Amino acid sequence: MEHHQERSDHRSQDLPQVLVIKPPPVLTLFEDKFISSKFQLLKAWESTLPLDQFLTNYAGSVRAVLCSGASPITADIIRLLPSLQLVITASAGVNHIDLTECRRLGIAVTNAAGVFSDDGADAAVGLLIDVLRKVSAADRYVRNGLWPAKGDYALGSKLGGKRVGVVGLGGFGSAVAKRLEAFGCTVLYNSRTQKPSVPYPFYSTVLELAADSDSLIICCGLTAETRHMINREVLLVLGKQGVIVNIARGAIINEKEMVECLVRGEIGGAGLDVFENEPNVPEELFGLDNVVLSPHRVVFTPESFVAASELVVGNLEAFFSNKPLLSPVIYE
């Protein structure tokens, strides 16, 4: 408690508080961007109290909470925040927020989807090229001295002309599609609903999309419907040369079944930034050269983080000034 007193001594104690249960990476790296004349941060993680006790003691009048994947906003948490009116996440994904409960109680939610699209798409394309052209594996080959010892590396697979199925054509999916077109790929997509103004062929199920694609790029949100949507059936239909890239959420893919398919050579390769149980990654993948792994980093550039922090602060300032939120999540 003393810690909090010190921190708010030099600021007006009338500033409304924004609860932060655990700091999102963007706060850890760019805290200076969160200093505002309109609010102050209430940092739950700095207290020695158990969370529910802390919230009961200190968060009774908190109207806004800043969260991330590491600090989900569950119905239980919401229950301990009787004044809560706004949930802000510094991420694009909102699967760690009980949206149903928020909607029921009229709690607004904002996310940071738009600012991450370019970096996310860049990483998706980077992973796809890496898997097809074996960039990381070839880099290891060179660094291990195998080029003079064993000669030419194995041939890769051409990106141009490939049929790439994009799963989810929101901000990320659209940005990925635009890039892939420049490489001469044919873009196909699946999404909850068909988008009329989009030039790419629409497939109403992921299975049909996979059957007609050489590669799949997962760009959709994690919901009850999309959990384990990519399973053995979909992967088998993608085929032995098929490549899957996931920059969305690990749980969209049935990870156990995907690992089995990879180990057995039933699909051609995978580029994965996300996993079902981060930071744990199935160890069977570590020995595979047709897999490229990334530690949930696809949006981790300074530009994305600065933009995300500005968006979070912008949303908070708008909220506390009774102005329209900048990036509200629209319930469907």
Place this chain on the structure above:
Amino acid sequence: MNNTCVLVTCPMFTYLEQELETRFNLFKLWDHSSSKAEFFNNYSSSIKAVVGNTKVGADAKLIDSLPNLEIVASYSVGLDKIDLDKCKQRGIKVTNTPDVLTDDVADLAIGLALAVLRKVCVCDQFVRSGNWINGDFGLATKFSGKSVGIVGLGRIGSAIAKRAEAFQCPISYHSRSKKPNTNYKYYLNIVDLAANCEILVVACALTEETHHIVNRKVIDALGPKGFLINIARGAHVDEPELVSALLEGRLGGAGLDVFENEPEPPEQLFALDNVVLVPHVGSDTGETSKAMADLVISNLEAHFKGKPLLTPVI
């Protein structure tokens, strides 16, 4: 045609060798490495065609030893391993494999840039080594929107530009002369190009003029926040200067497919996190290798049937 003697200079691609064998009387130079003199004694005057590549082409010595050589068909687009002057003098035709490999090389250029800036290989290693359990990885560098400077705006350079534009990268270039039908900004001087871009991509042909075109001055102009991508020829870059710039942090990073002394890239680079090194794989996909091989075969068949060459250089 089955009696026509064709010499292939080094192992390139099994499919190519097989296709050559079904059509011609094929000699593999490396089968005779222990008895070269004898081989040339017996067969040199029969050989009418040479198939070479980026490792072993057709230099003056080889051409001089083949008095009845009519055509050199290179399994590459680059011609730096062929003595073109000698071929011109002797009236020997030369073909290469343009266009069919443009996409793959351009794809790799962008792939290398993404790999270096976004630390794809480093992240992969981070996860494989089990380090993610111990803590998070840091930030990488954004690729979209970075200014890309291309050295040589030929087929491959233009293809790289087109791809980079989809990432909203402003494009500028340097070449021998300004290209008429483009809106990209032109720099007469490569140092100015390097000073005004964040990612410099080498995509020109290797000639006497472009040897070491990326030198200390260019590297300094590119600077500690700049990146060099080379998918052209190792000799385009003053490699010792590049290595010391990377070791000393005077250059932000590099993605390299080619080196001055293949297959031995400078070992001092192996420990660096801001470089990506691949073993001359620019056109190494199954699809493109086959297309290149088919083009070599088609050029040879056209020549020996008295038909126009498909992709003549001279």
